[in-house]
Amino acid sequence: MPRAQMLDGNEAVAQVAYLASEVIAIYPITPSSTMGELADQWASEDKPNAWGAVPTVIEMQSEGGAAGALHGALQAGALSTTFTASQGLLLMIPNMYKIAGELTPTVFHVAARALATQALSIFGDHSDVMAARATGFAMLASGSVQEAMDLALVAHAATLGSRVPFLHFFDGFRTSHEVAKALPLSLDDVRALLDDDAIRAHRQRGLTPDHPVIRGTAQNPDVFFQARESCNPWYLACPAIVQQMMDRLAARTGRQYHLFDYEGDPDAEQVLVLMGSGAETVAETVEVLRAEGRKVGVLKVRLYRPFSGADLVAALPASTRRITVLDRTKEPGAPGDPLYLDVVTALMEDASGAAPRFATMPRVLAGRFGLGSKEFTPGMVKAVFDNLASAAPRNHFTVGIDDDVTHTSLPFDATFSAEAPGTKRAVFFGLGSDGTVGANKNSIKIIGEETPLHAQGYFVYDSKKSGSITTSHLRFGTAPIRSSYLVSDADFVACHRFSFLERMDVLGVAAPGATLLLAAPCPADEVWDRLPAPVQAQIIAKQLRVFSIDAAAVAKAAGMGGRINTVMQVCFFALSGVLPRDEAIAAIKHSIEKTYAKRGEVIVEKNFAAVDAALANLCEVPVPATVTSRLGMRPAVAPGAPEFVQLVTSRIIEGRGDQLPVSALPVDGTWPSGTSQWEKRSIAAEVPAWDQDICIQCGKCILVCPHAVIRATVCEPAALEGAPDGFKSAKARWRQFGEQRYTLQVATEDCTGCRLCVEICPVKNKSETRLKAINMAPHEPRLAEARAHWDFFRQLPHTPRSELSLDHVKDVQLLEPLFEFSGACAGCGETPYLKLMSQLFGDRAVVANATGCSSIYGGNLPTTPWTTNGDGRGPAWANSLFEDNAEFGLGMRVALDQRRRHAEALLHQLAGSVGERLVEELLGASQDTDARIATQRERVVALRAALAGRDDAAARELDALADVLVKKSVWIVGGDGWAYDIGFGGLDHVLASGRNVNVLVLDTEVYSNTGGQMSKATPRGAVAKFAAGGKQAPKKDLALLAMAHRHVYVASVAMGGDDGHVVKVFREADAFDGPSLILAYSHCIAHGYDLVHGMAQQKLAVQSGYWPLFRYNPALAEAGQRPFVLDSKPPSIAFQKYAYNETRYTMLAHAHPEAARSLLVDAQDDVLARWRMYESLAGIPHKDEVPPSPEAPHA
C-alpha cells in the first residue's frame, strides 16, 4: 500500500502523464500551467519516465503550436501528451480532428475552464471541453484529485488499447488546485496498465523512410465519406476497453471505476446525472438526504465520449422515475445543454428499442450550475432534488444564482450542510505577501501526511496583484472529504491582517463556538478595544474564543520581515489541537527544513526562530459580555461614488458578489470606466510625502508612479484659497507661468508604497543627503489630512494643454492621467507606459489589449482603472483574446477609417446646408497638435449645432458619426508572450498592412501573468519556467523583424534609461501615419529583485547596451534622412553589471556556475553583436546618398 500524499489535481495528473510520455509539448495557460511546469522541472532534473528515458518537454509559441508539434511527434511514433485549458484547447481543435481522424493514441489533460464570452474567466466549468466534443477524442471526466490521478492512467492505457485519442478533464481550480489526500500510483501501476504490444504498434505506425507510408492525403467525394466511417469499429470498441483498464486499475489499487458510476439508494426514484467535481458534492448530499428517507441517487459520468447510452441506462436504478441532468456549460440557443441532450437521447433510444429498461421512460429535466467556478453546495443540490420531487418541477433551470430576469434559478438554502460530522473546518484570511497560503499548504500537508486524518486545502485569491487578499479553506477529519466547495461554519478562523476586520465580514464564516485567531498589532489586552462593533457583536453572539498574537513583531524579531506565515502556522496547530503540540512543532520544523534547505541554512534558522517564539506570544483575549466599540465597518467604496458603483461594484468589493442578481449585471460585458478611484484600499504602510522647498518640479516621480497616485497641477494662487490646512504648493518653476503655484499631491489611499518615486527623485537635501524632494512617511498618521488634500486637489483646474510643451517630461506631468489606481503589482514596470499613453492621447484613444497582466490589472473586476477626463472622454478599452490582439486592434482602425469615410461622404453631401467652409475645414484641417485637435472638436460641435433639429436620414446619420472626424489614436497593447510568440503572426500581418495603428509591447521578457514562463523575448542566460537551466538562445530581435517591413515606425524605449526619449517616441508613433511598434522595457517581479530599483535597472540595461534606445522612422526616409537613429550611447558597462542584480540570472550562477559563466559570455557577445549591427544600421547611407566608391581613397 503506497503512502498517501497531499497533492493537487495538477500534480496528480502530471505525475502519471510524465511517466507515460516521451514527448510533452506545452504552452502556459491557467489553470493548467502547473502540469507543464512540473513536467519541465522533472525533465530538467533528469527524472525518467516509465521506460527509463527522460521525456522531451518542449514549450511552443501557442497551444496551436503545441498541438501541431504533438501531432508530429505522434506521427513519428512517440508517446506524447499535453496539458491545456479553455482558449488553449480551442486552439488545439483543428489538430484534434486530425489526430482522431488518424486513430492516433494520445492524451490531452485539461483543467477544464470557462471560455471567454461576455468576459474572460480563468475559472472552472466545462465550456472548453464541450467545445471539443465533436473532434473524435474520447472524453474522460474526473471529479477529485484521486480520480484525476487514476483516470489519467486509465486514459493513457485506454488510448493505447483503443487507438482513440483521449481528452482527460477535471475541474479547473476546484480539482486542479485543490490539495487533497491521494494514494499515488506507482511506476509498476503505470507499466502494468500500459500495454507493451499497443505501444509497439503505435511506434511501428510512426513515419519512417525505412518503410514509408503517406498520411494526410486529400480525398475526393468518391471516397471521403466511406473513409470517414472506417474508424467506427475503434469507437465502438472504446468504451469496453476503458472499462477493461478501469478494472485492471481496480485489481491493482482496489479503486473501482465504471463508465458511469451510480451512488445512492439502490431503489432511487430521483437521480441527478453530472460530471466532474460537482458529483462529489451531490454524492455527499445524497447520503444525507437518504438518511432523511429520500430515495435519491447520483450518476457520475466518467466516459463522456464515446458516449455509451446503453451503459448509462444500465447504470441507472430500475426504479428511476425522474432525472435531472446538470450541465456545467451553457450553449445559448440550444434545445438543452450537451449532457442533457445526450442523456435524453440515450433514454429515448432505450425506450424505443427492443427491450426498454424502464416501463415508463423517466422524466428528464435540465439544469445548469457552476459556470466560472460558481460555488455548488449541498444546499443547491438539495434544491435540485426538491425541484425534481415537486409536483410541477422547473425545467431548464439554473442553480446557484439569482436569475431575476428570465427566472431560471432555483431558490436554495445556503445553510444546509451535508458534511460528515466530525470534519474540522478552518478558514484563514491572509495577505498575499505574508505567506499565509504557503503556510496553509504546508499545514494541510502535515495533517494529511503525518496523521491518519483525511485533509483538504483550497485557496482563493482576489484579483489584485498588489495587496491581494487570500483566503485558505482547510478541512480535516476521520471521514473522507468530498466537499468540493468552500468552507462555511468554520471551527477555526484566523485573520492574519487586523485591518481586514473593518473591511470585510471575516466572522461570517465562523461557526458558533469557533476559535478566532487574530494577528494583532498590539498586546492581547488592547485587542478588544480595537475591534469594530459588528465584529464584537458577532464574537459575543457566536460565543467565539479569541486569541491574538502580535505576529508582525514576532516575525520581525525572528528576521522574517513581513512574513508572518510560520508564526501563525504554529498558533494554528497549538489552538486546533490536531496534533500534540510537540509533535506539531517537530512536524513544522521538519517541513521547514524540507521547504527551505535549498535556500540556505540561515533561512531555515530564522523560520525555526519564528516557530520557537510563536507560542510564548500567543494570548487569549478576554471577551466582555457586551459590545463596547464605537468603530464601524469601513465603507467598501468612497462616498460620492456613482450609483452603479454603490449598488454593484461595492458588493463585489465586499466579497458579496455572489448575491448580485442577473439584473444587476451588464448584459453584454460592457462596464463603466473609471471605477478604481472609488475603491480606496489603503494598502501602503508608508506613502510619499512631498518637500516643496527643495523640489525642482521635474515631474519624474509623477511619470514613473505605476498607480498614478502622484499628480501635479499649476494654477493661479486664487485657486488655492480655502485649501485645507497643510496643503502645500510652491512657485511654479516655468517661465510662462509667472507667479502661478505648483502643487503636487498624493492619493495615499491608492498608493501601494512601491517607492519608485523616491528612487527616481534627482534631488537630495543638502543638509541630510538621505532625504529627497519626495520621501516615504508612515501613512496612518497622515491619512485624514492626505485625504482632505487629495479631495481639494481633485477639484483644482488642470493646466491647459495649450500652455504646455509636451515634448518634455516636466510638462507632461501636468497632463491628467486616464489610467489610475490599477491592481498591478507594487512597482510595476508596465503601467507607467500606459499611464503616459493615456495622458498624451487618452481622450481620443481606442485600446485593444491582449490577454495578460495588462488585461488583468486593466480589466479584472471589481474595478476598472481606465478612466475619463472632465469632459467624459477617455480611452475606450477592450480585450478580445491573447492570440488575436493585433488583428483585433486593426479591426478597430479599419472600422474607424470606414466610419470616417462615411462621415466625409455625408459632409460632402450636406455641405450646402451645414456650410461649405465648415465642411472644408472639417475635412481638411490638420490635426497634428493638441491645439488643432481641440479646434476640430469645436468644429464638430458647430457641425452638430448645424444639424440640430433636422430629421432627414443623412443629417441624423452624420450627427451620429460626427465624433469620428476628430483624430483617433488606436493602441494595440500587450506583453511579450503575445507579441513575440502567440500573436506574432498576426502582429506581423498588421504591421505589414500599413494601417495607422500603434503597437505597444510591454516587454517583461517572460509570461508574467501566468507565473514567469519563458517567451522568445526571454534573454539568453536568464532563468525562467521552461528554462530552468537558463535560456540557451538569445532574445528574438522583434524590432529588426518589424524594420524589415521598411514602412513601420519602430522604437525601443526604457523609461528608466531615458524618460524624455519615451515621451518623444510615443508622440512620434502617434503622429506617424502608419503602423508603429514600440518595444518598452518593463521591469517585473518575475525578474527577481526589489522593484524599487526598477528604473535604475532600466538605466543599467541601456548603459550596458543590452537594451539600446532607438527609433526607425520611415517618415525620415521620406524626408531624405536616415530612418534609423540610435538614441543611446555605446555600451559603457558590462552586461553582467546589469544582469547580475537580478535573481533570474543569479540563481543560475548559484546553481550551475559554469553554465552561467558560459551563458554570460554568450549574452555579452549578443549585446555587442547587436550593438554593432545597430550602429551599422544607423550609418546605412540613405538611398539618395552616394556611397563612397571602392576606388575612392580612404581618409
Place this chain on the structure above:
Amino acid sequence: MPDLGTEYLGLTLPNPIVASSSPLAERIDELRRLEDAGVSAVVLHSLFEEQINLESHDLENYLTHGADSYQEASSYFPELSAAMGPESYLEHLARAKKALRIPVIASLNGASPGGWTRYARRMEDAGADALELNVYFVPTDPAMTSAAVERMYLELVQDITSSVAIPVAVKLTPFFSAPVHMATELAAMGAKGLVLFNRFYQPDIDLENLEVVPTLALSSPWTLRMRLRWVAIMYGHVAADLAVTGGVHSAEDVIKSMMVGARVAMMTSAVLKHGPGHVTKVLDDMAAWMEAHEYDSVRQMRGSMSHRAVAEPAAFERANYMKVLRSYALKGDRRS
C-alpha cells in the same frame, strides 16, 4: 642556485611566494597557471558567510515575493535546482585541491560564532591544507571598548583553532592600539600564522550624486612599508609564522619581507596586473639578486633586518617619521 625554501604554517614550501586571495583563485585554470608560474601555495578567495546569508535572504525574498498571492501564478521562478550556501565554494576548494600539487589555503570570513566554526570544519573536510581567517570588524558602536573588540577576536580564534586540526592563520587589521601584544595573544589562542595586513574597501564620496562609494585600488609598492615595519617589530616576539600581504610586487619586495622576518610574501595586485607569469620573473630576479649578493638561502636572510637585528632599531620607531619629514623639506628646498 640559492635555496628559496621556507616554512609556513608547518608546510614546507619551495619558495616564499604565495598567491593571495584574488579573482584568479575563483578559476581552476588560473590556479593551475599560478602553480605553473611557481607560486608555492595558494590562498583561495574568501568564503563570506555574510554574503552567503545575504544571498540566501535575497533569493528567499525574491523567490517568495509574489508567490501564492495571485490566482494564475503560484510562483514566478522554477524550483532552485541546487542548494544555496557554501557548497559551491567547498566544491571549488575540493576541485582546486585535486587539480593542484601545491598547498591550498582556504580563506574564511564568518559572520556569526556558529558560522565561523561550522564553515571552518567544512573547509577542513573539503581538503584545505590550512585556513586563513579573514577577520575584520568595524566597530561603529561608540560604547564598545577596544578591550571588548580584542576579546572578541581572541575568543573567535580560540573557537576555531580548537575545532579544526589544520593550521590556522589570522589575517590582521592594522588598526589595533597595541598590535604586537595582540599578535602574541592571537598566537597564544592557537594561531599558527599571522598575515599582515588586510586591506579594506574604503568609502569615497561621489560629489555629483552625493553618494558614498566603496573603493578598493590595487596595492602599490608603497603599501608594503607599513607591513615591513610591523613584521620587523613582531619578529622574534610572536610565536607564529608571519606573512606579508599587500604591496609585494617585485623580487626586492619579497626579499625585504624575508629580511624583516616574514616566512612568506603574498602577491595579488602584481599578478592581476601582469599575469601569473610575473611570479616566474620575480623568482628568477630573486635568485639572481641572492646570487649577486651571495645569499645561500632565504632562511639565512630571515629576520636579518628585523627590529631587533638592525643596527638602528629606532628607524622602525617614531623618529623615522620626523626624519622623513626633514628629508622632504630638504628636497623642497633644493627645488626652489
